[in-house]
Amino acid sequence: MTREYGRVYNFSAGPAVLPEEVLKQAADEMMNYENSGMSVMEMSHRSKTYDNIIKTAEKDLRELLNIPDNYKVLFLQGGAHLQFSMVPINLLKNGVADYIVTGQWAKKAYTEAQKYGKINKVATSEDKTFSYIPDCSDLPISEDADYVYICENNTIYGTKFRTLPNTKGKDLVSDMSSCFLSEPVDVSKYGLIYAGVQKNVGPAGVQIVIIREDLIREDLPEWCPTMLKYKTHADNDSLYNTPPAYGIYICGLVFKWLKKMGGLGKMKEINEKKAKILYDFLDSSKLFKGTVEKNSRSLMNVPFVTGDEELDKKFIEEAKNAGLVQLKGHRTVGGMRASIYNAMPIEGVEALVEFMKKFEKENA
Numbered sequence: 001m002t003r004e005y006g007r008v009y010n011f012s013a014g015p016a017v018l019p020e021e022v023l024k025q026a027a028d029e030m031m032n033y034e035n036s037g038m039s040v041m042e043m044s045h046r047s048k049t050y051d052n053i054i055k056t057a058e059k060d061l062r063e064l065l066n067i068p069d070n071y072k073v074l075f076l077q078g079g080a081h082l083q084f085s086m087v088p089i090n091l092l093k094n095g096v097a098d099y100i101v102t103g104q105w106a107k108k109a110y111t112e113a114q115k116y117g118k119i120n121k122v123a124t125s126e127d128k129t130f131s132y133i134p135d136c137s138d139l140p141i142s143e144d145a146d147y148v149y150i151c152e153n154n155t156i157y158g159t160k161f162r163t164l165p166n167t168k169g170k171d172l173v174s175d176m177s178s179c180f181l182s183e184p185v186d187v188s189k190y191g192l193i194y195a196g197v198q199k200n201v202g203p204a205g206v207q208i209v210i211i212r213e214d215l216i217r218e219d220l221p222e223w224c225p226t227m228l229k230y231k232t233h234a235d236n237d238s239l240y241n242t243p244p245a246y247g248i249y250i251c252g253l254v255f256k257w258l259k260k261m262g263g264l265g266k267m268k269e270i271n272e273k274k275a276k277i278l279y280d281f282l283d284s285s286k287l288f289k290g291t292v293e294k295n296s297r298s299l300m301n302v303p304f305v306t307g308d309e310e311l312d313k314k315f316i317e318e319a320k321n322a323g324l325v326q327l328k329g330h331r332t333v334g335g336m337r338a339s340i341y342n343a344m345p346i347e348g349v350e351a352l353v354e355f356m357k358k359f360e361k362e363n364a
């Protein structure tokens with residue numbers, strides 16, 4: 001299989017595949033962005049040209065997600081990992097929060113938050129290696145909880161919340177890193193949404209936070225670093241200091257691409273179609289099987305196994321030689337994982353399934 005530029009089908013969980021149209025446009029604009037005589041990489045973040053880039057990116061994102069006016073959009077750094085700290089630092093008022101632990105990332109967030117308050121684990125799916133989303137319709141939510149925390153799409157285990165937890169009136173905080181912009185979202189159901197863009201949106205180094213204005217507080221503990229206050233960034237339109245300027249520009253190009261594709265409703269349709277091709281095959285295969293309970297399946301990350309570690313290894317190796325790369329499962333779970341984000345074309349999923357069929361025949 002030879003593709004333009006010798007590119008492969010990249011099933012990496014992140015940093016991950018980006019739309020080729022966007023990469024080409026970035027290449028075209030690399031030496032001279034819109035007659036500025038320079039690359040966006042070389043440009044002052046205080047220039048008019050850059051201001052237009054970041055403002056347009058925010059405007060397009062607001063349009064795509066239909067973000068209500070009483071929410072701020074912040075472009076930050078530090079990865080999802082820094083949000084594991086920023087969320088409790090900024091949102092704990094009573095000093096209590098409830099976490100739903102559905103995977104490694106939620107667990108890490110839960111562990112980190114312990115530094116700042118009384119953090120309760122109100123539900124978990126660890127008993128079955130995080131292969132499902134627990135029933136969250138009637139959890140023991142703490143009366144004085146400042147927020148309820150979820151990791152909405154579990155990148156490593158391939159599970160996704162199909163319905164949001166009943167937070168009993170508490171604000172919901174969601175790590176959407178690996179499902180951000182994969183489908184429409186009712187932002188008003190959340191107090192705070194955050195996402196590392198290197199999964200489904202752009203290059204590593206940018207973190208998008210969408211936060212309801214009343215959660216942006218001034219009265220934070222004296223020790224809180226200026227850079228870790230949402231207020232600092234909200235008051236300065238994400239330009240308090242030098243932002244990850246080039247990454248934000250690429251995100252902006254991806255937002256334009258998503259709009260051109262027809263928006264998030266259309267993306268959901270395409271993503272469902274792609275995932276169905278893969279899941280239908282997994283459900284009919286005698287060799288491969290999915291590892292996730294059916295009603296918890298993610299549209300973005302699809303883990304599967306043969307049940308034989310040696311055969312898994314052989315599959316990953318042979319797939320790689322066929323131009324289907326980064327199919328190795330996360331180091332903590334093994335097996336395989338195909339991440340099929342927005343930018344993975346349907347042809348990539350079809351090629352993967354064709355290859356799996358061939359492999360199954362050869363190894364029957």
Ligand SMILES: *Cc1c(COP(=O)(O)O)cnc(C)c1O
Nearest residue numbers: 079080081105155175177178196
């Ligand atoms: C990748 C990922 C993280 C970690 O992101 P970093 O940018 O490496 O900090 C956290 N949460 C989810 C859901 C992820 O997919």
